[in-house]
Amino acid sequence: MAPYPSVFKDETKLDISYVPYKLPHRDRELRLLMEFFGFLLRVPDKMTQRIIITGDVGTGKTVLSQRFGANVIREANRQGINLRYIHVNCREYRGSLFLIVHHVVSIFHPNFPRRGYSAEELLNILLQILDDQKTHIILTLDEFESLVERENSEAVYKLTRLQEIRLNKPQRISLICILRNLKVIEKLDASTRSTLQSNIIHLKRYLKQQLVDILNNRVLVAFKHLTVPEDTVSLTAELAFSENGNARFGIELLWRAGKYADAENSGMVTPECVRKAASSIYAVTRKSDLASLRIHEKMFLLGIARFFEQCEKAYASLTETEQAYAVVCEEFDVQPHSHTQLWKYLRTLSALGIVKTEVSGTGSRGRSTIISLPRVSAYELEKELSLLLQKEKP
Numbered sequence: 132m133a134p135y136p137s138v139f140k141d142e143t144k145l146d147i148s149y150v151p152y153k154l155p156h157r158d159r160e161l162r163l164l165m166e167f168f169g170f171l172l173r174v175p176d177k178m179t180q181r182i183i184i185t186g187d188v189g190t191g192k193t194v195l196s197q198r199f200g201a202n203v204i205r206e207a208n209r210q211g212i213n214l215r216y217i218h219v220n221c222r223e224y225r226g227s228l229f230l231i232v233h234h235v236v237s238i239f240h241p242n243f244p245r246r247g248y249s250a251e252e253l254l255n256i257l258l259q260i261l262d263d264q265k266t267h268i269i270l271t272l273d274e275f276e277s278l279v280e281r282e283n284s285e286a287v288y289k290l291t292r293l294q295e296i297r298l299n300k301p302q303r304i305s306l307i308c309i310l311r312n313l314k315v316i317e318k319l320d321a322s323t324r325s326t327l328q329s330n331i332i333h334l335k336r337y338l339k340q341q342l343v344d345i346l347n348n349r350v351l352v353a354f355k356h357l358t359v360p361e362d363t364v365s366l367t368a369e370l371a372f373s374e375n376g377n378a379r380f381g382i383e384l385l386w387r388a389g390k391y392a393d394a395e396n397s398g399m400v401t402p403e404c405v406r407k408a409a410s411s412i413y414a415v416t417r418k419s420d421l422a423s424l425r426i427h428e429k430m431f432l433l434g435i436a437r438f439f440e441q442c443e444k445a446y447a448s449l450t451e452t453e454q455a456y457a458v459v460c461e462e463f464d465v466q467p468h469s470h471t472q473l474w475k476y477l478r479t480l481s482a483l484g485i486v487k488t489e490v491s492g493t494g495s496r497g498r499s500t501i502i503s504l505p506r507v508s509a510y511e512l513e514k515e516l517s518l519l520l521q522k523e524k525p
């Protein structure tokens with residue numbers, strides 16, 4: 132059999148450094164940033180801005196800010212305004228104001244000496260350079276927490292009040308501070324806090340459907356046409372949703388799932404590839420959990436695993452799993468347990484986090500339960516359960 136070509140069209144689109152043109156479900160925030168900084172395109176000398184962006188892991192703080200930066204610079208260039216967007220991850224500079232400002236200075240003067248200046252002097256040098264070049268900057272301090280943790284209030288205060296001490300001179304530096312939780316800045320003194328807290332953009336955790344939209348956009352640019360079915364995206368979004376709506380988790384999972392698809396030469400990123408990728412990220416289903424299940428719970432789960440192994444779907448109906456279980460019972464030559472009992476088993480399996488159950492909307496056939504195997508590969512599960520059941524065979 133000839134091997135399938137890779138499912139990927141362009142893997143770099145799944146890279147953490149890739150900044151997409153469109154950010155689904157962040158249009159409002161992007162517009163808000165544009166409004167906050169609108170003056171830079173009209174009267175750049177007259178004022179500066181300070182913005183805080185907060186939100187949990189993977190809610191798009193970094194990418195939102197970078198997209199905004201690229202957009203505003205494009206606009207400034209069009210209008211002939213000297214504006215630069217500089218994005219610094221404070222953690223990479225160990226939260227040191229000195230190292231951060233040194234980095235910014237060396238963007239303008241590569242090889243600027245590291246010794247002989249204090250952080251404050253460097254800040255003044257930076258302002259001088261910007262004056263000389265008649266340039267304005269939007270400085271984004273990403274992972275701002277690490278700066279607050281390392282430096283005292285005074286350092287942060289200096290950074291945020293740079294302009295006040297430069298009366299009658301053109302304004303030069305606007306700030307975007309990115310942090311996960313506002314609590315971190317509570318340890319700063321009141322005046323520093325008040326200079327920071329005026330404009331806060333909070334990014335809410337993504338909902339499942341929003342993650343589906345984000346992932347679908349990535350699928351279009353990163354994967355070849357028709358290699359990623361809808362179910363795969365839905366399952367990935369579901370997993371990212373249970374990881375607190377973390378889009379990064381979803382994108383990484385998709386990439387890993389693609390790797391599994393290529394390794395298996397299947398030409399298609401199936402839900403099973405996603406489950407394999409997820410179980411490679413965490414081995415959530417501990418073998419001891421499986422071993423402790425009762426024999427019919429194991430057989431029911433074996434039925435579910437086989438169902439998913441055979442059908443390349445992400446979701447199963449209760450009836451489908453019951454039928455699969457009945458086949459297992461036949462094989463083991465035992466009488467199947469009742470529907471009510473299976474319900475109980477399903478609850479146990481779901482409490483252990485091995486299966487996930489959800490009640491689907493009210494269709495023509497009324498509400499129904501749908502079952503998925505979110506984190507574990509059906510193949511691995513079937514292998515392990517068959518082994519356990521062999522030992523226990525009545």
Ligand SMILES: Nc1ncnc2c1ncn2[C@@H]1O[C@H](COP(=O)(O)OP(=O)(O)OP(=O)(O)O)[C@@H](O)[C@H]1O
Pocket residue numbers: 146147149150151153154155156157186187188189190191192193194195311345378379382
């Ligand atoms: N609305 C969106 N549209 C497209 N991609 C998105 C969107 N939101 C987040 N992403 C992608 O999800 C990943 C995580 O986003 P990002 O790095 O911006 O999160 P973050 O909020 O900065 O997380 P952390 O707190 O861990 O730094 C990135 O790959 C980013 O491109």
Ligand SMILES: [Mg+2]
Pocket residue numbers: 192193194273
């Ligand atoms: Mg970030």
